[in-house]
Amino acid sequence: MPEFLKTMLADQFWFSIVMLAVSLGVVLGVLAPACILAERKISAWMQDRYGPNRVGPWGVLQPVADGVKFILKEDIIPANVDKVLFVIAPSIALFICVLGVAVIPWAGEIHFPWMPAGQTVKTQVLPLDIGFLFMLAAASVGVYAVVLAGYASNNKYAFYGSMRATAQMLSYEVPLGLGLLVALMIHGSLRLEVMVDEQAASGLWNVFLHPIAFLLVLISGFAETNRAPFDLAEAEQELVGGFHTEYSAMKFAVFFLAEYANMVTSSALAVALFFGGWHIWGGPGPEDTGLIAALVKFAIFWGKVLGFIAFYMFIRWTLPRYRFDQLMRMAWKAMVPAGMAAVAMMGILVALGWHGWSPTMRLVTAFGGNALLVGIGLLVAGRSKAPITGRQDYLPPVRAQRAT
Amino acid sequence: MNQMHMISLAQSTAAPAAQEPGYAMLVVLLAVALGVTIAVQLLTHLIGPQRRGPVKDATYESGVDPIGDTRRRFNVRFYVVAMLFLLFDVEIVFFYPWGVLFPRMHMPEYHSWASQMRDMGFGVSFFVIEMLIFMAILTIGYVYAWRKGVFRWD
Numbered sequence: 001m002p003e004f005l006k007t008m009l010a011d012q013f014w015f016s017i018v019m020l021a022v023s024l025g026v027v028l029g030v031l032a033p034a035c036i037l038a039e040r041k042i043s044a045w046m047q048d049r050y051g052p053n054r055v056g057p058w059g060v061l062q063p064v065a066d067g068v069k070f071i072l073k074e075d076i077i078p079a080n081v082d083k084v085l086f087v088i089a090p091s092i093a094l095f096i097c098v099l100g101v102a103v104i105p106w107a108g109e110i111h112f113p114w115m116p117a118g119q120t121v122k123t124q125v126l127p128l129d130i131g132f133l134f135m136l137a138a139a140s141v142g143v144y145a146v147v148l149a150g151y152a153s154n155n156k157y158a159f160y161g162s163m164r165a166t167a168q169m170l171s172y173e174v175p176l177g178l179g180l181l182v183a184l185m186i187h188g189s190l191r192l193e194v195m196v197d198e199q200a201a202s203g204l205w206n207v208f209l210h211p212i213a214f215l216l217v218l219i220s221g222f223a224e225t226n227r228a229p230f231d232l233a234e235a236e237q238e239l240v241g242g243f244h245t246e247y248s249a250m251k252f253a254v255f256f257l258a259e260y261a262n263m264v265t266s267s268a269l270a271v272a273l274f275f276g277g278w279h280i281w282g283g284p285g286p287e288d289t290g291l292i293a294a295l296v297k298f299a300i301f302w303g304k305v306l307g308f309i310a311f312y313m314f315i316r317w318t319l320p321r322y323r324f325d326q327l328m329r330m331a332w333k334a335m336v337p338a339g340m341a342a343v344a345m346m347g348i349l350v351a352l353g354w355h356g357w358s359p360t361m362r363l364v365t366a367f368g369g370n371a372l373l374v375g376i377g378l379l380v381a382g383r384s385k386a387p388i389t390g391r392q393d394y395l396p397p398v399r400a401q402r403a404t
Numbered sequence: 405m406n407q408m409h410m411i412s413l414a415q416s417t418a419a420p421a422a423q424e425p426g427y428a429m430l431v432v433l434l435a436v437a438l439g440v441t442i443a444v445q446l447l448t449h450l451i452g453p454q455r456r457g458p459v460k461d462a463t464y465e466s467g468v469d470p471i472g473d474t475r476r477r478f479n480v481r482f483y484v485v486a487m488l489f490l491l492f493d494v495e496i497v498f499f500y501p502w503g504v505l506f507p508r509m510h511m512p513e514y515h516s517w518a519s520q521m522r523d524m525g526f527g528v529s530f531f532v533i534e535m536l537i538f539m540a541i542l543t544i545g546y547v548y549a550w551r552k553g554v555f556r557w558d
Contacts, residue, residue, distance in 0.1 A: 016429045020436060028440075074452045079461035080470075091441045098437035126429050133500065140493075155463050159474045163482050170489035177496040181503045188507035188514075190500075245464055250448030325557030328485070332555040336492070336546070343499070344539065347506070351532045355510040 006114045015121040023101050023125060032260040033063030039313050046317045070253040078154075078246055085152035090247065090254040093145035097261035099138040103131035104268045105193040107278050107297035108200075111289035120289050122193060123298070132190040135269060136180065139224065142262065143169050146243050149255070153246040161242030164232050164324060171331035172223035172230075178339025179216030183273045185346045186210070188355070196277030197286045202359050205276040209366040212342045212373055214274045216335055221266040223331070225259060228316035232324055267308035268301075275304055326389040334388045338377065345369040484554055495542050499535075506531045 008014040037052065037060065044051025052059030077086060102125040109120035128134050143166060150162020183206050187195045199205055207214045223230040239245075244255045271277060278297030279285075322330070349365055357365070381387070463470040508514040509521070509528050521527070549555065 013429060017432060020433065024436070024440070071448050071451055073448070074455065075449045076456075076460060078463060079458075080463050087445065091445065094441045094444065095437045098440055099433065102433050126433060128427075128430070153463075154474045156465065156474050159478070163478060167482050167485045170486055170493075174489065174492045174496065177493065177499075181496065181499050184500065184503040185507050188504055188511060190504060240464070240466070249452050250444055254444060328557050329555060332488075333550075340539070340542075347532065347535060350507050350510065351528055353510045355507050356512070 006112070010112055010115045010119070010121065012121050012127070016125050016127075019106070019123060020102070020125045023104070023106070024098065027101050027261055027264050028098070028257065031264055032257050033067065035260045035263065035309055036066075036256070037063050038309070039316075042310075042313045043317055046314075067253070070250050073249040075249040075251065076246075080154045081246065082152040082154065085148045086246075087251075089145050089149035089152055090251045090258075092141065092148065093258035094254045096138055096142045096145065097258045097265065100135065100262065100265040101268070102126040103128060103135050103192055104265070105196050105272060105277060106301055107294045108193070108197070108284075108286055109289050110291060110294045112291070123294060124193060127191070127193060130190045131192045132180070132184065132195075135192070135265075136177070139262075139266075140173060142224075142258075145255075145258070149247070150243040153243070155246050157240045158243050158245045161239040161245070164239075165226060165243055168223055168226075168230060168232065168327060168331075171328060172220040172335075175216045175331065175335035175339045176220035176224060178336070178343055179213040179220065180273065181339075182210050182213035182342050182346050183217075185343075185350060192272050196272055196279065199276040200279035200286050203279070203281060204359055204363060205274065205279070207274040208363060210274075210342065210346070210370060211367075212338060212370050213346075214270070216339050216342070217270060217274065219335065221270060222312070222315070223327075225262045225266055227259075227263065227312055229319040229321050230327060231316075231321060232327065263309060263312055264305065267305045267312070270308060271301065271304045277301060322389065329388055338373070341373050341376070342370075345373060481554075481557065488549060488554060491545060492542075495538070498538065502531065502535055506535075 009018070040062070041051045041059070052062040055061040055065045077083060105122070105124045105127075107123040109122050111120045115121075124131075126134070146162050146165045146169065150158045150160075150165070153159065183195070184190070186206055186209060187198055189195065195206075222228075241247075244252055247255060278301040280300050283300060284293035284296055346366075346369070349369060354362060354365065463474075465471070509518045509531065511518075
C-alpha cells in the first residue's frame with residue numbers, strides 16, 4: 001500500500017471522509033433500494049402473490065430500473081405551486097437523511113498496523129461529543145420537509161396529508177425524546193460510541209435494563225418515519241399520496257428514498273442505543289481494534305439493523321392503520337405519561353446510586369422498576385372504561401369556559 | 405489501583421483528543437449533503453423531457469377540475485398540537501443536560517467532578533429536587549391541557 005494512503009487512513013479526518021463515502025454509498029446506494037425491493041417482495045409473499053420478478057433474477061434489478069426511470073421522467077412543477085418551497089422540500093428530506101447517518105458508530109475503533117501503538121481511528125463519520133443531540137436535531141428538521149411539501153403543493157390532498165403527518169411527527173417526538181433520555185441517563189454521555197462501548201463492556205444491553213424506554217423509542221420510530229401502522233400521511237384511500245401527491249420524477253423518488261434511509265437510520269439508532277451496537281456475546285469487544293475484528297463488528301451491526309428493518313416490514317403488513325384520533329390519543333394520553341414515568345423511575349434509581357451498583361443489581365432494580373411501571377399502567381388501563389384507542393363516547397363534553 | 409485507573413482514564417481521554425476531526429468534518433458533511441441534494445435534483449430536471457400544458461400543470465384533484473384554492477382554513481387542533489409540542493419539546497431539551505450530568509454524580513470515573521459539585525453545594529438532592537420542581541411544572545401544564553380537551557380528537 002502506498003505511504004500516503006497509510007497516513008491518510010491513520011488520520012481521523014481522512015478516515016472519516018472514507019467512512020462518509022462508504023456509509024453514504026451503503027445506505028443511499030445499496031440499502032435503501034434493497035429495502036424497497038425487499039419490502040415489495042415481503043409484501044408479495046405475505047399477500048400470496050409474486051412481486052417484482054421481471055428485471056433480473058427474482059427482480060433484483062428492479063430498483064435500478066426504477067431509479068433510471070425516475071431520472072428520465074418529466075420533472076413537473078405545477079402552475080399553482082410555490083416554486084421555491086416546492087423545490088426546497090425534497091432537498092431538505094434528502095439533506096437530512098445524509099446528515100442522519102453521520103454519527104452512527106458502525107464498528108468501534110480500528111488500529112491499523114502502521115499506526116503508533118495505542119492510537120486508533122473511530123469508524124464513524126462524525127465522532128462529535130454531542131453526537132446524540134446532533135442525531136436528534138437532524139431527525140427533528142425532517143418535519144420541515146413534510147410541512148413545506150404539503151404547503152407548497154397548493155393541493156388539498158397534499159395539504160391535509162402534511163397536516164396530519166406534521167401533527168403525528170411532532171406528537172411522537174415527545175415520547176421519543178423521553179425514551180432516549182432514559183438511555184442517556186444510563187450512560188451520562190452524549191457520545192454514541194461511548195454508549196455502545198459501555199454496553200459492550202458490561203455485556204448488558206440497554207433493552208434488558210429499560211424495555212419500556214425501548215418500546216417508546218420503537219413506536220415513536222415507526223411514527224417518525226411515517227411507517228405503517230402510522231402511515232396516515234399517505235393513506236392511499238383517503239389522501240392519494242399525502243404530502244408528495246404533486247411530486248414527480250426524481251423529486252418523488254427523493255421522498256421515497258428518504259423514507260427508507262430514515263428507516264435505516266432510526267434502526268441504526270435503536271441498535272446503537274438499546275441493542276449494544278456491534279456487540280454480541282462471545283464476539284469482539286471494545287479492546288479488539290484489529291481490522292478483522294472491525295469487519296466482524298460491522299457485520300454484526302448490519303445484521304441487527306437488517307433484523308430491525310425486516311421487523312418494520314412485517315409490522316407494516318400485519319397491523320392495520322390507526323385512525324387519526326387514536327393516533328393522537330395514544331401519543332399524548334399513553335406514551336407521554338409512560339415516558340415521564342420511565343424518566344422519573346430512572347431518576348429515582350440514579351439518585352439511589354444506581355451507577356455504583358453491580359451489574360446484577362442494576363439489572364434487577366431497573367427491571368423491577370419497569371415491571372412496577374407496567375403494573376401501574378395495567379391497573380390504570382383496567383380501571384378505565386375503554387381502551388385508549390377506542391371511541392371515547394362515554395366522556396362528558398369539555399367543560400365550557402365559565403362566563404366572567 | 406485507583407491511580408492505575410486514573411492513568412488509564414487519562415490515556416483513553418488523551419488519545420481521542422488527538423484524533424478528533426471535530427467540526428471540520430461537519431463542514432465537509434454539510435457540503436457533501438448539499439452537493440448530493442442539488443446534483444440529484446438538477447439531474448432529473450436536465451435529463452427529463454419538458455412538455456408542459458395547462459392541464460398537466462393543473463392541481464391534481466382526482467381528475468376533476470380543482471375547486472377553489474388550498475389556502476383556506478384548517479382545523480385548529482393541528483395548531484394546538486404544534487403549540488403543545490413546542491412547550492414539551494423545549495422542556496425535554498432542558499432534561500438532557502440534567503440527564504447527562506446527574507448520573508455522573510455516582511460514576512467512579514467522574515469522582516473528582518462529583519466531589520467538586522458537592523463542595524459547591526450541588527449534591528444529589530439538589531439534582532433531584534430541581535428536577536422534581538421542573539417535572540411538577542410540566543405536569544401542571546399537561547393536566548391543564550388534558551382538562552381543556554386538547555387531547556380529544558373525536
